[in-house]
Amino acid sequence: MTDLTTQERVSQRVPLWRDVVVLKWVTQVFLLIVVLGAMWFLANQAGDNLRARNINTQFDFLERPVDIQLSEGIDTLPNTGGRALWAAMVNTLRLSIAGIFFATLLGVVVGLARLSDNWLVRRLGSIWVETLRNIPLLVQMIFYFSVLTTLPRVGLGTGPINGWLHISNKGISMPRIFIADGFYQWLVVVLLGLIPAWLVRRYRQKIQDQSGKNTSPILWAIGTIGAFALLGLFVHPAFSWLGAVFGGIADLVDSLPNAVPQIGFAALAVGCAAVWIQRFLSDHRSARGHLSLTDDDWFRIAFAAIASLAVVFVVVSWSGLSAWTLNSSRDLFEVLSDKFNVDGAARPFDAMRPDIIQKGKFPNYGKSGLTMSLGFASVFFAVVFYTSAFIGENVRGGILAVPKGQAEAAKAVGLGRGQILRHVVLPQAFRVILPPTGNQYLNLTKNTSLAIAVGMSDIVQVGTTVFNQTGMTLPVVAIWMLFYLSCSLTISVIVNWFNVRMKLVER
Amino acid sequence: MTDPTTAETPTETIRDLSKARDVIVCENVSKWYGDFQALDRVSATIKEQEVVVVLGPSGSGKSTWIRCINRLEQHQEGRIVVDDVELTNDLRNIEKVRSEVGMVFQQFNLFPHLTILDNVTLAPIWVRKKPRPEAESQAMALLERVGIPEQAQKYPGQLSGGQQQRVAIARALAMEPRIMLFDEPTSALDPEMIKEVLDVMKTLAESGMTMMVVTHEMGFAKEVADRLIFMEGGQIVEQNSTEEFFSNPTEERTKLFLSQIL
Numbered sequence: 001m002t003d004l005t006t007q008e009r010v011s012q013r014v015p016l017w018r019d020v021v022v023l024k025w026v027t028q029v030f031l032l033i034v035v036l037g038a039m040w041f042l043a044n045q046a047g048d049n050l051r052a053r054n055i056n057t058q059f060d061f062l063e064r065p066v067d068i069q070l071s072e073g074i075d076t077l078p079n080t081g082g083r084a085l086w087a088a089m090v091n092t093l094r095l096s097i098a099g100i101f102f103a104t105l106l107g108v109v110v111g112l113a114r115l116s117d118n119w120l121v122r123r124l125g126s127i128w129v130e131t132l133r134n135i136p137l138l139v140q141m142i143f144y145f146s147v148l149t150t151l152p153r154v155g156l157g158t159g160p161i162n163g164w165l166h167i168s169n170k171g172i173s174m175p176r177i178f179i180a181d182g183f184y185q186w187l188v189v190v191l192l193g194l195i196p197a198w199l200v201r202r203y204r205q206k207i208q209d210q211s212g213k214n215t216s217p218i219l220w221a222i223g224t225i226g227a228f229a230l231l232g233l234f235v236h237p238a239f240s241w242l243g244a245v246f247g248g249i250a251d252l253v254d255s256l257p258n259a260v261p262q263i264g265f266a267a268l269a270v271g272c273a274a275v276w277i278q279r280f281l282s283d284h285r286s287a288r289g290h291l292s293l294t295d296d297d298w299f300r301i302a303f304a305a306i307a308s309l310a311v312v313f314v315v316v317s318w319s320g321l322s323a324w325t326l327n328s329s330r331d332l333f334e335v336l337s338d339k340f341n342v343d344g345a346a347r348p349f350d351a352m353r354p355d356i357i358q359k360g361k362f363p364n365y366g367k368s369g370l371t372m373s374l375g376f377a378s379v380f381f382a383v384v385f386y387t388s389a390f391i392g393e394n395v396r397g398g399i400l401a402v403p404k405g406q407a408e409a410a411k412a413v414g415l416g417r418g419q420i421l422r423h424v425v426l427p428q429a430f431r432v433i434l435p436p437t438g439n440q441y442l443n444l445t446k447n448t449s450l451a452i453a454v455g456m457s458d459i460v461q462v463g464t465t466v467f468n469q470t471g472m473t474l475p476v477v478a479i480w481m482l483f484y485l486s487c488s489l490t491i492s493v494i495v496n497w498f499n500v501r502m503k504l505v506e507r
Numbered sequence: 508m509t510d511p512t513t514a515e516t517p518t519e520t521i522r523d524l525s526k527a528r529d530v531i532v533c534e535n536v537s538k539w540y541g542d543f544q545a546l547d548r549v550s551a552t553i554k555e556q557e558v559v560v561v562l563g564p565s566g567s568g569k570s571t572w573i574r575c576i577n578r579l580e581q582h583q584e585g586r587i588v589v590d591d592v593e594l595t596n597d598l599r600n601i602e603k604v605r606s607e608v609g610m611v612f613q614q615f616n617l618f619p620h621l622t623i624l625d626n627v628t629l630a631p632i633w634v635r636k637k638p639r640p641e642a643e644s645q646a647m648a649l650l651e652r653v654g655i656p657e658q659a660q661k662y663p664g665q666l667s668g669g670q671q672q673r674v675a676i677a678r679a680l681a682m683e684p685r686i687m688l689f690d691e692p693t694s695a696l697d698p699e700m701i702k703e704v705l706d707v708m709k710t711l712a713e714s715g716m717t718m719m720v721v722t723h724e725m726g727f728a729k730e731v732a733d734r735l736i737f738m739e740g741g742q743i744v745e746q747n748s749t750e751e752f753f754s755n756p757t758e759e760r761t762k763l764f765l766s767q768i769l
Contacts (some may be wrong), residue, residue, distance in 0.1 A: 208639075209638075209639050209640065210638065210639075210640060211638055213638075403616075405612060405614050405616040406616060406618065408579050408612070408616065409610075409612060409616035409617075409618070409675075409678075410618075411577075411578075411579060411605060412577055412579065412605060412608075412609070412610040412612075412679070413605070413606075413609070413629070413630035413634070413678065413679065413681075413682055414602060414605045414606035414630055414634040414682060415629070415630060415633060415634060416602065416634075419633050419634075423618075423629060423633065424618055427620045428618075428619070428620055431620075504619050504620060504662070504664060
């Protein structure tokens with residue numbers, strides 16, 4: 001055997017089946033084909049089976065009438081399946097958002113209580129946590145519901161303050177402030193107020209930085225917006241001409257050919273992919289300007305390009321999508337145009353007092369008040385109390401995770417108790433508290449689906465009624481899954497965004 | 508042309524501390540952790556501009572004592588008077604003493620979520636209520652003094668141990684303290700970083716700062732200290748001027764300790 005020079009050894013080709021780069025590429029492409037193939041096969045198979053058993057998977061039931069009464073919400077007697085599901089989604093969202101807000105407040109209080117110097121407060125915190133987190137949520141929900149149903153029965157002219165506040169076995173009803181016809185014109189005034197508010201904030205911040213006095217720039221900015229909101233109550237009819245502008249835009253959108261959104265979407269997809277690839281390449285350039293890409297990086301670039309081409313293919317071949325986009329944007333501008341074409345005297349807000357009506361045998365709350373049903377109250381209290389126990393433990397753990405030396409160093413430079421908590425301990429504890437608390441927010445949102453147990457009309461309860469009436473089980477379940485998935489992903493994105501922002505800078 | 512009065516200044520100024528004011532007075536200070544007595548009737552006086560080094564084996568109560576002086580630990584018997592303010596349960600006295608006394612810790616304890624500049628300006632802004640531009644220019648001057656002005660916008664995690672400890676010194680100095688306490692400032696550092704921290708402490712001592720230093724650095728003690736205090740088992744075994752302490756220790760226990768570490 002002859003000795004090879006280094007040059008020769010390097011230039012010798014590796015057989016394909018031993019070449020790591022080739023093997024990696026073959027596996028990636030093979031896996032992609034397998035996954036896509038499996039998905040296509042399963043979808044096809046399921047479709048065939050459903051057709052064979054005569055199960056309809058069309059979504060046209062959303063347009064058809066249903067006979068449902070919701071316990072509360074934006075529409076208690078919806079006329080179509082879609083409208084019913086939409087009203088139920090709003091109920092679930094209300095429950096989740098209010099629940100997350102109050103569970104966080106209560107959780108922070110509970111967590112701080114468990115770390116208190118005061119023995120009694122500490123014990124109470126422990127009892128709260130240990131009781132609430134060890135009883136199943138469903139049991140708590142039913143317990144609160146059965147306690148609340150012992151409230152006095154609703155009758156005409158009852159309640160603590162008749163005509164203003166009613167508390168009864170049908171729930172709590174109180175006066176409601178709602179947006180009226182002039183609201184959108186008023187909103188324009190408020191949005192215009194954002195510009196001076198921003199300038200005021202910057203100016204006050206500058207004074208604070210120079211003089212060192214606390215000039216509360218944020219409060220001043222909020223005050224400026226408030227002033228504009230107040231002003232808007234009187235001057236809002238000045239913006240009624242916007243209706244004509246939106247009408248013009250609607251006409252313009254209506255006259256556009258179908259090709260415009262198609263070209264727009266395609267350009268957007270290609271543009272996004274191009275920008276992403278360009279950024280990716282510049283990020284992976286070394287200091288000397290050389291590209292250092294791994295095989296995975298090449299695969300990601302190829303994948304981005306293929307994905308953008310796939311999007312182009314879809315928008316071009318599916319003209320219905322562009323037509324729908326055009327129609328719905330035209331509808332949007334027409335609605336806006338209608339909202340502005342109102343009588344100049346229309347008020348931005350209106351208020352109504354709760355009423356009690358008697359339809360048939362039993363009296364009940366009418367539509368004019370802001371009503372919280374017993375079902376909503378029991379689900380709300382159950383998820384808030386239950387989740388507050390877990391969030392409280394997160395808060396406690398987060399504060400304990402800040403090293404003792406941090407508080408000592410802050411004491412040693414003379415900071416007071418509140419200042420230490422605000423400037424040193426809490427900012428560091430927050431990093432530890434946030435990720436598990438994000439999980440609790442996801443749990444809370446998903447736990448509201450237990451509302452069916454107390455007859456509160458959340459999306460699961462209404463969805464069940466809808467598929468009982470229409471037989472469209474699979475589409476409704478698909479809507480449920482999509483709804484909860486998008487809620488959870490939204491929460492995750494927000495929490496992750498905070499997480500990245502709060503990250504400690506290490507070398 | 509040189510001014511005759513400043514031309515011949517002695518290189519080694521011998522400070523006369525006999526007339527200086529007492530700034531830290533400890534009388535029979537005792538402290539227990541449960542059954543364990545950490546401090547046993549500790550009595551000592553530290554004069555203005557004096558540099559005192561506290562020595563002793565680990566567990567001898569050096570750190571506990573120094574931490575009692577700014578009330579990070581609470582003594583249970585005896586009296587501690589710092590700059591004419593007695594440390595009692597009065598919160599106002601405690602806050603007054605803490606803003607007069609700077610402290611540097613073994614583990615630096617910089618605030619990791621704040622930049623170096625914000626670490627230094629935090630207390631002047633919130634405790635002394637200084638305007639931000641003034642606090643920042645003062646902080647930059649201090650960072651210049653400890654030799655790391657170029658790191659002002661970085662975070663503690665991006666600095667070496669020696670640099671972090673120098674920032675910690677600047678942070679303590681930003682409150683313009685009259686007394687500085689050092690609790691083993693070089694024990695957590697790599698050998699090559701010890702010198703940069705000790706150099707900063709030396710210049711601080713030369714500038715006339717009253718300093719109390721717990722350390723195992725004998726070179727530093729010999730060179731900078733006016734007086735040494737040797738502790739064991741929570742008691743002060745011996746205190747003496749630096750020269751006497753090393754050349755002519757009186758107590759048997761001190762001799763044994765010195766023979767082990769020198």
